[in-house]
Amino acid sequence: MNTPAHSAGGISGTDIDLVDVVKTFPGQARPAVDGLSLHIPAGEIVMFVGPSGCGKTTSLKMINRLVEPTSGTILIGGEDVRSADVDDLRRRIGYVIQGGSLFPHMTVAQNISIVPRLLGWDKRRTADRVVELLELVNLDPGKYCDRYPRELSGGQQQRVGVARGLAADPPVVLMDEPFGAVDPITRHRLQDELLRIHEELRKTIVCVTHDIDEAVKLGNRILIMEEGAHVAQYDTPEVILSAPANRFVEKFVGAGSTLKQLSLSRVDDLDLVDGTTATVGSPAAEAVSRAAANDDDTVVVLDQRRRPVAWLWVHELEGAESVPAGEPQGVITLDRHATLNDALDAMLTSAHGAAIVTGRHDEFLGLVNFESVTNRIRPTGPRSAGPGADDTGSRI
């Protein structure tokens, strides 16, 4: 449980250690951070949560020296951050903040290239990196490279912010409320994408959030802070939800902690329902008869690359010649990294009482329905001890 939670690829992140770190701002009677000691293992996502003003952002900003500690030591990969040149240090640490904080007068490509340019990369290498990163964050490079931030949605701006934070392939990425400025559906999508990116790159990510659900979903470990950045509990989401260390944590985690355990299981852990699918343009009658044979009353319409483009009732296909394409962006899908909480949300807003699950490159994987979720949360055998019983290693 204490090992990094990923099997794919090697760890590219490094350990971070804070040793008795104190920050007292000028004119403040009490330290904002009062002796924080913490080990952040390489390749993990560690979430900082706690009430407003407890010292989360100050703690984060001391790691890349945006705030200088009053005393104590911070080591990254064993190296004391004070011994590094501060500009050089910041180039080696990705930094992503709310809304992406893109420069409005620069295009997407220029925004992403800032650090590579500072590092003296040549044009070709920088341009290739921009394309690679835009693909990583699911934005079509051909479409978005030359756009300005004002021509992007909030979620797209945030994706570019993540791409920019990863540009120079830093071992450590710091994030401060990265998804705070977007609507809940986009937020879930961005969280899923971050988990996928982390699975691929295995950076060390330290992320501040106000949202305990986000912490449970993303974190390999969660640090719950009290005022002065005092550690109330630092452990895996499973332990924090099932064995809160004290009243403060209990209160912070909230009364719905049994429901929150739904955030510990992934759609990936469920047995998906196949559902009936049909490719755009194929004969409608054939799709209708396959649906009848499967006893399905809906058909998921896929494009040539097996991405869902519509979800039709069988009666909508009856009498049609060929399977129609849907409205672009018309279907709401769930990524396989989504939690059971996200799945319930999606199902409750779907007219079909189920949700479409997609994997890499948005390819169709199957459907989840209420039965698949309840089967998971009502364990039947001794091995299925319910959500939260898995170790962190199976979550991502």
Ligand SMILES: Nc1ncnc2c1ncn2[C@@H]1O[C@H](COP(=O)(O)OP(=O)(O)OP(=O)(O)O)[C@@H](O)[C@H]1O
């Ligand atoms: N530059 C500064 N000068 C003086 N005091 C500061 C400064 N930055 C932060 N503080 C104080 O330090 C304490 C911790 O602030 P910090 O921003 O780290 O908290 P936080 O937990 O991130 O809060 P929030 O969740 O509201 O963003 C607060 O009392 C804040 O007022």
